[in-house]
Amino acid sequence: MQDKKRMEELRKLINRYDYSYYVQGVSEISDFEYDNLMKELEALEEKHPEWPVPEDSPTQRVSGQPTRNFPTVRHRFPMLSLANSYDENDFSDFDKRVRGLLGEEAVVEYVAELKIDGLAISLLYEKGYFKRGATRGDGAMGDDITPNLRTIRAIPLKARGDGLPDEFEVRGEVYLPRGEFERINAARAERGEELFMNPRNVAAGTLKIQDAREVASRRLSMFCYGLYGPESFLEKSHYKNLKKMEELGFPVNPHYHLCKNIQDVLDYVRRWEEERSGLGYDIDGVVVKVNDLEQQKLLGNTAKSPRWAIAYKFRAMQAETVIREITWQVGRTGTVTPVAELEPVWLAGTRVSRATLHNIDEIKRKDIRVGDTVLVEKGGDIIPKVVEVLMEKRPPGVPPTEAPLECPSCHTRLVRSGDEVALRCPNENCPEQVVRRIEHFVDRKALDMAGFGISLVEALVRAGKVKNFADIYRLREEDIAGLDRMGEKSAANVIAGIEASKKQPLYKLIHALGIPFVGINAARELVKHFYS
Template identity: 45%
Template sequence: MTESVRKEIEELRREIERHNRLYYVEARPEISDLEFDKLLKRLEKLEAEHPEYDSPDSPSHKVGGEPIEGFQTVEHILPMLSIDNVYNTYAVREFDVRVRKYLQRDEPLDYTVEYKIDGVALSATYENGHFARAVTRGDGRRGDDITHNARTIGGIPLRLQTDSPPAVLEIRGEAFIANSDFARLRAEQKGRGETPFANPRNATAGALKLLDPKESARRRVRFLAHGTGYTEGIWFETHVDFLRTLRELGVPATPDVEAFRGIDAALEHGQQLIENLHALDFEVDGLVIKANSFDLRDELGATSKSPRWLIAYKWEKYEAVTQIEDITIQVGKTGTLTPVAHLKPVEIAGTTVSRASLHNRDELERLGVRIGDQVVVEKAGKIIPHVVRVQEDERTGKEQEFEFPERCPECGGDVVQDEGGVYVRCINPNCPAQLRESLRFFASRQAMDIEGLGIKRIEQLIGAGFLTSFADVYRLKDKQEELLELERLGEKSLENLLAGIEESRSRPMWRLLTALNIRHVGASNAQVLADRFGTLDEIAKQSEEALAEVHEIGPVIAKSVYEFFQADVGKGIIDELREAGLNFGTPVERQEDGPKPLEGKTIVVTGSLTKFTRDEVKEFIHRLGGKASSSVSKKTDYLVAGEKAGSKLDKAKELGVTVISEQDLFEMADGAPPVDEAGESEA
């Protein structure tokens, strides 16, 4: 009997830890909060009845413990320094110049870009895989020991998910309360007759300083890691490697972090992160740009105040509370159904805001928005406004839930949700809304830049039957007499419109590729494809695999491009535009390909190189027929080890991957066989 109880306890612990990981690390919960609570209560009951099977690492101890009398001050082994702040892209580029000058390097560096969470800085230390203590940042040298409350924080597991933990791993990150939890917390406070908290950050800071951990747990504080402090028995080559390792250990990290070569690419990705702020359920007050390489961080070091290898690109947060008067659906150029909140006009950062996108059905459900709700609307850095959260404590009961339509509101056609995605789309190819929005994008400045073909004119021409496709734009010159019969289209206006259309015929091919409205293909990706293949026809010939190998394209964009050019609809569009005489590009002159000694081989490069930059070595590998990969696995054929090769070299040796030098790789162009680091030819 006791053996069966022990097994049930162990199984419950594994199951609860799995659900904690799914919820906090992978953001894809499988069960409801109620079902999770039932599992936890069953575990607590069994442990209480059989204390001999209790363990300090049990997930039942995430919320528990006795109140303490006060806080102890603890000295950080490595100081938790502050970050220098800048407020414009010019200052970010100055940071890059400063870093490269300090390192005496002319070539671009690899930077990571991540959200700067507006929470409370926290350090969590694990000893031999077990959670040991948590300390606030304090003055950077010394902080308060809040271990009793940190045990209740979602995202700080009581033990790391590994059988070979490091001796010491100090993880630094941000404690915060999610906007959705904060809305519920305010509503509960108002229900008890208390004054609601002003903002999530203050509520988080207060939760960490409560003497009773059960009270702290009620605020549902979470944790996202973004850095490391003191460690023993573990080493990381790059920041991206570090974050990947954390997730494998069961610790959630700041989302959407990627590495980019050069500050311009980093800033471009930063702009994408800013545009996606609406999808986050936590407060953000900037971006953090970091040198990806840990070796370079060591070289750069720190001033007495802050590290030299990172910078915070911050913005002012402008917020206001207003009411949602209505919610409507807008159908976009790819058929996407986008809910739009119509707001009671409110001034934010000097402009009047009356509309805000709610983006998609999932976002609408996450926010829990109802018509009539009071909501917090934010313009971070004066960008497009978005709804941050609902003021649930302000609800009167008169608010109305919005029902997302089951059919397209424009044409009545069927709608489907993207497989594995969040967007709901109208699949009727003849939907008038899709035609209207597609033509608007086709004529926009970022695409074909057709002067005089704005949305009002497009709607007029569609309504009169002149526009049913992109190619129809270039057929308007043959219908001038009929066009002059339209209202508000005189001879001069028509002359200007036709001149703008004629001028667009010679636009660069990448603009035409952008204008085709292929999913996931924006102006920057279109330019990459144009530079690589030269002509639209050459792009259309490529396999999905060949497109995916192009730097900055990848499998998602490649699949979308390939499917467009293989589909009958796509082929028809291209044939019509070819007949219209648009610029399809110029063939790229290339040298003979030569031998392919790395045909079918997967190569990983690690450490500092002397003959190549990172982009050059990838191109070199590609030219020899190989595939450049970023991670070592059993499928890796060669690891090119430069100076200061780190964990990837260790992993390659562990897996038996052939390790070669940069010189070996260079000589492969002449067909020389690779030589492993012991000097023995693979042949």
């Protein structure tokens, strides 16, 4: 009986932590503690198969069975797309049109919301329980991806509150937070896999994965912006419906704003166009809706989109510049990646002089050549990328870019394994790879050796004094003091840093070794298993 009580308690606790984290934006508990609660609940449910597991138990988010295919389903209410605008002047036209249709006397308020750069999704709830989730598809029909959506902890398996209608629908945008995007890419880099381009692509790809466990590991999230259901259930305005969704336990983006007039709307748009890079997720514009639902009804829809809403898309953060050179960089695991060296240009507040070109296939596809004038863009990624070549500005006679045959560092013949697009230097003793490995080893996140900068690592490898990790511990002060720009004092600091690194916890050493598939979290996990 005690177990039964504890199980109920655990379910309540975990659901409450999900709610406070995803809806209220408050982190009450560490990931570690959260995982422990989850494990305890899983163990109890396994111990007591005689008690049926309720469908809103947090353990029921991930189903063990892979999905074969996603059935197509019809949306209860069509998912219309919004009219897009790239011009601020369109707002005053929109405002005039709305007022014209509603009449002189009408008082019109607008709600402005951030336009999340993700995938539109609809969620169907029956008697308060999450029953079905589908992609937008063509607006009338979408794919039923319920097993994947259940894994998203921001989506409540059961809505909060009593007296819920038999059926209601919530719409919103599934997205990948920037932090998760970086975490996933860091893990891929560690495994020598090709990096993802941007968070939106990952979110789109993830929703189509047929294994819910894999989906769960990507940690997608969601913001909701639309509530549909019986009239008696809905509020009278969009603003109040957003509030209601929060009460029902749905994650609503906190930056929505009630605007008294179109000038308020413009202020909101300008503010977020400036501040967008400070958010933890990508937005690509602002959505503006007439607040009053009665007025929305009067305005109605055109064939394609509602007359009571408009989506304003931010100008992409792009700039034009010239490619001076294409260099090939050798990574820690031997992957050879092309980089465009640019004529420096200002982009979204930073000076940009390099852009990633990803791989040779990407270069061929966009036909990028040295001397080309290109459009570079900064999106959610930290590293800018080349969007396209401005062909009309290509100087005559520039040759197409070819992949190098040999490693730029050690001149070993490069290989391409299997269907991987990446080129790789197979030489383990390749100086550039050694430099990258040592750099990773001494890094702040690994063994954190003070005074060990990239130039010192390069100098030591070039001088043949460090060929592997063990060599670092054989270094003496005179080995370092003899190098360029290294005085005796800084040499002593470096030796002290090496000495101090021996006291680092074991998981940091494991991470520092740079074993494929073993990142800092995996290293921590390993150590936990071996010493408990």
